[in-house]
Amino acid sequence: MTGGPALSVDSTARAQAAALRAKEISARELLELHLHRIAERNPQLNAVVSLDPERARATAAAADEALAAGTDPGPLHGLPFAFKDTHDAAGWRTTYGSPLFAEHVPETDELVVERIRRAGAVPIGKTNVPEFAAGSHTFNPVFGTTLNPHDPSRSAGGSSGGAACALAAGMVPLAEGSDMGGSLRNPASFCGVVGLRPSWGRVPEWPQANMWETTSTGGPMARTVGDLALLLSVLAGPDPRAPHALGDPGATFAPPLEPAPPAGLRVALSPDLGGAFAVDPEVGAVVEAAGRALAGAGASVGSAVPDLTGADECFRTLRAWHFQARFGDLLAEHPEQFKASLAANIRAGETLTGPDIALAYRRRSALAQRMREFFAEHDVLVLPVSQVPPFPADQEFPTAIDGRPMESYLDWMRSAYLITVTGCPAISVPFGTTPDGLPVGIQIVARHGADRRLLEVAAAVEQYSNHCQ
Known part of the structure; x- marks a missing residue:
C-alpha cells in the first residue's frame, strides 16, 4: 500500500474506489485485505460461497496492469465482488442453493453480472x-445456513442473505441481489445495511424465462445510501435485450447524493399499514422513532396509508404462477429435492386458471393507479421493512408475531411484498436496534420512477438514524 493508511475493508465503497483510482492502494492489496476479513469471519457466518482466491488475484493483477497502462478505469475498478448465487456468472459455480445444481457452471453471464464485470469489479x-x-x-x-453478523444465533434474512451478511461483516464493499417479496430489503434490515428494490424496469434482467415478469427485480445493496447509488449507476439503464427497461441511463445515479432536506417533506408513516399485518412491538417502536425524528427535522408526518386492497391476493397468485411455470417440471421430476415450503408454493400454481391470472393483473393495475394518486399527496411512505427483528437461525420462519400465528413462510413478509406489487421503489435504511442490539431497518417508498429522489430522502434519513455498526 502506497498511501491512505486509514483505508480499510470497512471504508465506504466510494472511498475504496477513489483510493484505487488515485493509486493509493492497488487492487491486489485491497483484495488481500478483503480475503483476510473473509478468512476471519466467513467460517462462522457462511456468507460467501464458491470462493476462488487465486482467480480473484489474477483478475486484481490484471486490473492493476490496465490502470498502470492508462486504461480508463470503470466505476467499480478493483473492488472485490461476490455475485448472488442465483445469478449466472460464466465459468463460476452457480448452484441456486439447490442440490440439483450443486456442480452447475454457467457458460454466460447474466446481465447484472455482465455489467458489474464491465465496470471493473x-x-x-x-x-x-x-x-x-x-x-x-x-x-x-x-x-x-448464513448467520447474522450482529448475532450469529440469528437469521441474516434472505434471499440475498449472504450478500447482506458479507457487506455488514466487511467481506465485500458492495453487493447485488434480487427482490420478489423482500429479498433485498429484508436481509438489509436484518443485517443493518441498505438495500433497494428499484422501480420495476430500473434494473433490467436478462435472460429470463418470462421476459414480461413483473414481480422480481435485481438491485443493489451497500453499507451507505451513497455507496448504493454508486452500484445502482452500474446496474441501471436500458438494454436492447430487456424491452421493459426504463430509458434513464445508469449515470443518473453516479454523482454524489445531496440529502433531501426533511423540512417540508410530506411523509405518510404507518407501523402496520392500518392493520394490514402484525408487527413486533420492537420493530414498531423503531418506525415510530423515525417518524419523530423526521417531524423534529421539519417534515410533515401523518398517518395516511395507501389503499392496498387486493395486494395480498395479487402477490400470492403471481408468485405461485411464476414458481409453477419456472419449477413445476423440475419438481415433478425430483419431488424429494425441494424443501416442503417451496414445493407447496409451486403446487399452488397448478390449480390457477386464466381468470385467476387476469384478476391478479386487474388488481395490480388498480393498485398502480391508487399509488399514483397517493403519491400526489405524499412524497414518501414509511413503514417497517420486516415485521420482526432477526429471528433464531434454526427456525425456517417466524410462526407468530405479537400473538398472531403465521401459517406459511410468506405470511411474515407482508410488509415487503404488499409493496412489491405496487411497482414502486422501496429502500431499507438502518434506523435503530432492538433493546438487545439487533438491527431494525425502516422501509421508505416513493412513486414509480422516483428512484433518485428516494435515494436523496434515504440519505437524509440515514443522518438521523442510530446506525448499526
Missing part, C-alpha cells in the same frame, strides 16, 4: 441464498 465468489431464492431466511442443503 474483481469477482471473488458467490453469496449464499435460500433454495432457488425462495424465502427470507438463507439456508440450503448445498452450503448450509
Whole structure:
C-alpha cells in the first residue's frame, strides 16, 4: 500500500474506489485485505460461497496492469465482488442453493453480472441464498445456513442473505441481489445495511424465462445510501435485450447524493399499514422513532396509508404462477429435492386458471393507479421493512408475531411484498436496534420512477438514524 493508511475493508465503497483510482492502494492489496476479513469471519457466518482466491488475484493483477497502462478505469475498478448465487456468472459455480445444481457452471453471464464485470469489479465468489431464492431466511442443503453478523444465533434474512451478511461483516464493499417479496430489503434490515428494490424496469434482467415478469427485480445493496447509488449507476439503464427497461441511463445515479432536506417533506408513516399485518412491538417502536425524528427535522408526518386492497391476493397468485411455470417440471421430476415450503408454493400454481391470472393483473393495475394518486399527496411512505427483528437461525420462519400465528413462510413478509406489487421503489435504511442490539431497518417508498429522489430522502434519513455498526 502506497498511501491512505486509514483505508480499510470497512471504508465506504466510494472511498475504496477513489483510493484505487488515485493509486493509493492497488487492487491486489485491497483484495488481500478483503480475503483476510473473509478468512476471519466467513467460517462462522457462511456468507460467501464458491470462493476462488487465486482467480480473484489474477483478475486484481490484471486490473492493476490496465490502470498502470492508462486504461480508463470503470466505476467499480478493483473492488472485490461476490455475485448472488442465483445469478449466472460464466465459468463460476452457480448452484441456486439447490442440490440439483450443486456442480452447475454457467457458460454466460447474466446481465447484472455482465455489467458489474464491465465496470471493473474483481469477482471473488458467490453469496449464499435460500433454495432457488425462495424465502427470507438463507439456508440450503448445498452450503448450509448464513448467520447474522450482529448475532450469529440469528437469521441474516434472505434471499440475498449472504450478500447482506458479507457487506455488514466487511467481506465485500458492495453487493447485488434480487427482490420478489423482500429479498433485498429484508436481509438489509436484518443485517443493518441498505438495500433497494428499484422501480420495476430500473434494473433490467436478462435472460429470463418470462421476459414480461413483473414481480422480481435485481438491485443493489451497500453499507451507505451513497455507496448504493454508486452500484445502482452500474446496474441501471436500458438494454436492447430487456424491452421493459426504463430509458434513464445508469449515470443518473453516479454523482454524489445531496440529502433531501426533511423540512417540508410530506411523509405518510404507518407501523402496520392500518392493520394490514402484525408487527413486533420492537420493530414498531423503531418506525415510530423515525417518524419523530423526521417531524423534529421539519417534515410533515401523518398517518395516511395507501389503499392496498387486493395486494395480498395479487402477490400470492403471481408468485405461485411464476414458481409453477419456472419449477413445476423440475419438481415433478425430483419431488424429494425441494424443501416442503417451496414445493407447496409451486403446487399452488397448478390449480390457477386464466381468470385467476387476469384478476391478479386487474388488481395490480388498480393498485398502480391508487399509488399514483397517493403519491400526489405524499412524497414518501414509511413503514417497517420486516415485521420482526432477526429471528433464531434454526427456525425456517417466524410462526407468530405479537400473538398472531403465521401459517406459511410468506405470511411474515407482508410488509415487503404488499409493496412489491405496487411497482414502486422501496429502500431499507438502518434506523435503530432492538433493546438487545439487533438491527431494525425502516422501509421508505416513493412513486414509480422516483428512484433518485428516494435515494436523496434515504440519505437524509440515514443522518438521523442510530446506525448499526
